[in-house]
Amino acid sequence: MLLHCRVFFPMDENLITQTCQKTKDPAACEGLLRSDSRSLEAKDAxxxxxxxxxISQTKANQGQKKxxxxxxxxxxxTDKLNSCNENYQNVIEDIQQASSVLTNGDYLAAQDRILDTVHEADLCDEQFAGSDNPLSGYTKAIHDTGTVGSEIAGQLTP
Structure with a gap:
């Protein structure tokens, strides 16, 4: 009698690891994705x-409330905060555009829109150059998620 023993590894765990290994900072990528339980159910990149x-949009919404x-x-x-508010609104619009083109399979355009969120976060940070930025946690999160998101979208580009 021949018995087969199969060890099951969640496909999602493997997907996260494989995808993140192709980014510039695999540990940051994995940390970000594993912080959201939905990643464990993801079927593809x-x-x-x-x-x-x-996640980036959530941070932008929280930043706007702050x-x-x-x-x-x-x-x-007020000048700095109003400027950052505009940056955060641009992040939300860029994410909406990225989602739309991702849905249509235009990964290059999605990557560009996601990279724009990184730029917008950096612009907000520049407003507070040389002083304490009360939004630094939000802008860092937007910057980091944008970097990871654009790198993963870049992997999807043929």
């Missing part, structure tokens, strides 16, 4: 890009 951009809170404080740096 495209699904991972959607998850990463969703900006609104900061603008109500006396002596708030």
């Amino acid at each position: 495209t699904a991972l890009v959607f998850i990463v951009t969703d 900006i609104e809170e900061l603008l109500r404080a006396p002596g708030a740096p």
Whole structure:
């Protein structure tokens, strides 16, 4: 009698590892993806890009709420905060555009839109150059998710 023993490894675990190994910072990529349980159910790298951009959009929305809170404080740096608010709105629009072109299979355009989110986060950071940035956690998250998302989208480009 011949018995076969199969060891099952979740496909998603393997997908995350394989996908992240192709990025510049595999540990950061894996940390980001494993922080969201939806990644464990992803069927392909495209699904991972959607998850990463969703995380970025969440951070942008949270950042905008923080900006609104900061603008109500006396002596708030309104010019800098309003500029960052515009950057965050651009991030949200870029993510919506990236999602749309991803759905249509245009991975290069998605990569470009996602890279734009990194640029917008950097522009916000520049507003606070030389001073404490009360939005640094949000801008770093947008920068990091944009970097990972664009690298994964780049893997999908034929």
